[in-house]
Amino acid sequence: MNLIEGGVCAAQGFSAAGIHVGVKTHATWKKDVALIVSDVECAAAAVFTKNVVKAAPIHVDKAHLANGRARAIIANSGNANACAPNGEENAEKMCAAAAKAIGCEAGDVLVSSTGVIGQTLNVGVIEAGVPALCGALEHSAAGSDAAAHAIMTTDTEKKEAAVETVIGGKTVRMGGIAKGSGMIHPNMGTMLCFLTTDCAISPAMIKTALLETVNVSFNRISVDGDTSTNDTCCVLANGLAGNAVITEKDGDYAAFLEALQTLCTLLAKKMASDGEGAKHLLTCTVSGASSEQSAETIAKSVISSTLTKAAIFGADANWGRVLCAMGYSGEDFDPEQVEVSFASAAGSVAVCAKGRGLSFDEDLAKKILTEHDVEILVSMGEGDQCCTCWGCDITYDYIKINGDYRT
């Protein structure tokens, strides 16, 4: 498997575009609508937020995915179309406009929105802009780049990745774009992510693969513990790679799953690393656990702890907060067996063994924690299972960004 360029246009037969149409009224230089189109119909699947309060596009997508097929995705930033008047009607209008421009049924188009909750979506500017958006479609990295920018809100960097592998003797490519910086917490999609692949795979198997993948990638990151109303991760598979259609959990499925998990883990880490105001990507690996589930619960609790996040921001090797967060995770364990180390490109330092503090080089610890990518390594001393989760530090800028988001 290789990492390649091209994002959502890396796979054969996909084009994409992103332009400004006017949803973001205060920033005319910012793209705000994206379109991703397959030349041919695709097997399609999606996972959505578990939040009880769901944005309108999610209800529309569920209906449009009932047959497991789709051709295109249209998405806007700047307005979440959640808790807003005429939400589903406006989401349907976005699909209809895209369908008309590319020549398919409205039911073959998926739709997503991200931005402020509770304000009426100005669907008129989107409908008026769709012909230009469609005219801007490109089967190239430039198209994916434009689409990746058009779904950004508080994101400071576009999130894009692609991989190439061989399945059934054929070269298969898959790529994705994502957005997500705040309201990020392990509980289903937790962001917008659009994935494309030229792999031939049945609707049932792509749905299975997507669920298996989301659980070990996007559901293992946290920025702030808030799960959004709009979280959506969807995938389109157009089959143009020409491999034998994957219809069961065989070797081809395993190869597909491995590639999809690699792709989604890359995108998930980009999201955690670009957490609102974040200065550090925080990786917590819990090993020696009695089960993967237990390791995951404990690792998530550590990367979600506001106090641990503040300590990492301050490059303070306050391992007591790591133990504390493990202790309130809900998992039962013997604190007397726990070991904790901090590591980064600057080295590693053991700070706790048998549940007790070790004397350690504070200067080295400070140096380790000053790096951008910081690892917290926890050993439970209970078994041989492990899990890695990703988060970020909490900074003054997180509060600045979120103290006045609407204006």
Next chain:
Amino acid sequence: MNLIEGGVCAAQGFSAAGIHVGVKTHATWKKDVALIVSDVECAAAAVFTKNVVKAAPIHVDKAHLANGRARAIIANSGNANACAPNGEENAEKMCAAAAKAIGCEAGDVLVSSTGVIGQTLNVGVIEAGVPALCGALEHSAAGSDAAAHAIMTTDTEKKEAAVETVIGGKTVRMGGIAKGSGMIHPNMGTMLCFLTTDCAISPAMIKTALLETVNVSFNRISVDGDTSTNDTCCVLANGLAGNAVITEKDGDYAAFLEALQTLCTLLAKKMASDGEGAKHLLTCTVSGASSEQSAETIAKSVISSTLTKAAIFGADANWGRVLCAMGYSGEDFDPEQVEVSFASAAGSVAVCAKGRGLSFDEDLAKKILTEHDVEILVSMGEGDQCCTCWGCDITYDYIKINGDYRT
């Protein structure tokens, strides 16, 4: 029932003191050990953190409370005696030193610690200081004030309150001191709190009353979602008020419970209001719910939401975040029935009805949210149950305080 002065010395027969002995090495002007003593033996009870990682004093207190009796409480700040070498041994030494000075058994003394996790407690300076501490005991408001200051860590204000009521024809007083500013989240004690009363009540009934009270007061506040290793709330009842001993859930018990809940709600609100770096006390009342439990879960989710807390810091009437936090609380409800208002001394403004945004006066909303005490009022439209929870905003100072706590 009346609010009175005197804190833990308001009730008959209680004295208290707080001095500096040297646990806090960098701040010789800060008191770091507190002692609370009853003239006679008391019925006693405590609730402790549910964190799997428990500080050493908690294990000692559980043993000392096996007989439901105690006479004194000794507590230090500056070191949590959690995950630290010789933890239980050092906690026992604190009890033994206090017992010797006041003339009782070590098993009649309760002990608490708060501060940094993982460092060896300098028990020697405490043992050396106990005679002076004992000599400083006062049966007056000054004694309670000194003890309240001696248990503070990042707290900016002492937390102290007392109430007076009539039970069985006798005047009964009860008071308390508390500390807690960070690591505050609904899950058992969530802080240190020491309560005293001259009410005559059996050990079994005071334990019941304490549990009933903690669940509706301290378990309804959140500062940062982190539950500490040291959380303890304990109560001493010495019976000197002369009322008939409360031994069952009768009218006297109801009067006692009402007073205890009033006292603890006062202290809980002081804690939320003094959350690390907080500029606002945030009160969320959820009404019209199908059950009190459901209302509590939703209210806690709102006051715990980092994004809602950041919006309140910015005086931004971003009600979408309130709905979002309700939605991921884990409770099921119909978003289309939800109403949301913001209120404070400056007025009130309805921002959401039937799950949709209302047009509202942004200037008025800003004015309302600029007050120190801010209320979020949520109506579920489902039933007649309600619950109130308390929290605070998240500020630059929270991160500053916690980015470099150990040094």
